[in-house]
Amino acid sequence: MRIELVKRKEQSKAMALLSPVIAIALTALSAAIIFSLTGHNPALGLYKFFIEPLTQQWSLEATIDKATPLILIACGLAICYLSNNWNIGAEGQFIIGALFGSFLPILFPDFENGATLPLMLVSGALGGALWALIPALLKTRFNTNEILTSLMLVYVASLLLDYLVRGPWRDPGGFNFPESRMFSDAATLPEVFGGALSLATPITLVIAIVLAVLLAKTLKGFEIRVMGQSPRAGSFAGFSAKGLTLFSFALAGALAGLAGTMEVSGALNQLLPTISPGYGFTAIIVAFLGRLNPLGIIVAGFVLALSYIGGEAVQTALGVSNKIASVIQGLLLFFVLACDTLILYRVRVISRRAPGGEASHV
């Protein structure tokens, strides 16, 4: 006997909308089982994990804060993936963007005026775009595999950051600790809505909406989708695959770089040997959870951020290990992907006899 996945001829529209809900329900059910098995109250665990963070203003703000860089990076990645360019290196573009955004407040701490922050943001986006263009150029010029090159450049970027923070950019007054000087107020991203959120959140939302319009309503959006689904058809329409590779990588890099600059400027206020708890990689999950649609990504980013905040809540409330929170995050992703797969495919169980008439032992 074996199990096969057979592609469905027609996909249910209703199930496509329902599948994330089913996935979350299945995750909640599994989480309840895990809580019970580890000797904790499952109802309390579920409440702390999924509900309580949404009921308090501060934890809602924390969730949005955590979601912001994920959404911004994922939006850029969605453009890449839609156009069949597999940029796995957003983590590196995030870091290089942060470096480009930080040279001003670190090397010229006295340059403090209204232009400081805009210059930092532009330079951060530029840095991320330049870093992303390396694998793009390698792909268009030498036909290298961009999955590999963009991923490898992540390690180069994080080692460069490490070197700078321990060496030339180390805080002269920091007792030899590997960290840069703190940014001045002029270089700090302001807070909005009465201090509730950093300016990064509205910027991110605006960019996500602009991208959603770009994808749905413009020729460029059409080009991106056509080239992703059928490059041959696209080339007949006069679209350039190479041009689109450069465009999508540069855009994704710029957004990751902007996210990196806003993270160091708004949240950290200095450079540290590690500035990202894996945002660039988590954003890949967010992009696919959001179905490569900027508006879907906003929701997906929020759900994933909620799983982090909820994970911390169950740790402190129930005293469960932080590994259990990671398991629940993994389950969420697993169920989302599984539900999606079952929309596209159906399961067929085939019982067959081995050739020669011998009965199968299975």
Added chain:
Amino acid sequence: MKSLLKATAAAAVLVAAGSAASAADVKACFIYVGPVGDFGWSYQHDQGRLDAVEHFGDKLETAFLESVPEGPDAERALERFAREGCNIIFTTSFGYMNQTIKVAKKFPDVKFEHATGYKTADNVATYNSKFHQGRYIIGQIAAKQSKTGVAGYIASFPIPEVVAGINAFLLGAQSVNPDFKLKVVWVNTWFDPGKEADAAKALIDQGVDIITQHTDSTAPLQVAQERGVHGFGQASDMIEFAKDAQYTAIVDDWGPYYIERIQEVLDGNWKSESTWDGIAEGHVVMAPYTNLPDDVVAMAKATEDKIKSGWEPFTGPITKQDGTVAAEDGVTLDDGAILGMNWYVQGVDDKLPQ
């Protein structure tokens, strides 16, 4: 969906019941940079928490978060603690310093205790221990036991605390053997078993027969055990991981400090201070001496007693690596000089990263 709503309602009731039932007088919360199972730094802080739980019983409620990365995640974790009613919050890694100060400003009624940092506020105290006192003792043991006359030191970051540890170790060793030499490897991490093990192997290949470390994992001792050389446990008693290799360990005992500070919160007389205690106060404890001849054990115990009676390892004559005098005969360095130490003593086979 219905059952989910029911479960939520049930949970809400439980939460209400839970908060009514917890009649603890004080809530203490802890944030750790590593897993509580690292058997080093974070493990010892959690042992301190458990000591406090045992001491106070029902009067104390605790919570902790482990493996919290330094940065925005730490800030959020601290804010969560403050909002969940923690009265006193212990932030147990240097890298939480700026986040501690930031969150403390927002919650003036909550007491914060930051380990190993240098920034304080009205509601932020700092605490640390004089680990270098223990390092002087293990330096003496190393010089007695080493056949090659060279020890290897696996170091984390070139911050004053680590540099002072290296110097104290070598001063102890030179008090036994004036020609004793020390090789240093910087691994630039507090906890990375792979890197630490590689460093230990490299040092042993260079002819070192005693390994000591200022990193948190048990890996260097395990390498020492495999390769038949000896070493010392760091932060906790690591004898389980190196039965034949460990001579002793410098154990961080945070329990007494945590109990004292929580008591002060209960009594309402907690004040922001900078605590820096050592062997005499019981904050630094030497693990049982093993795999050592009796005369070496006697020497180590004598030094322990000497330190308990007020003697300080950084007492002259001390010569810096460049040949200048750091302390004349009989002169003791003051706390500031030790806490800001950025020079090697003579005999270190390394250039201090600047």
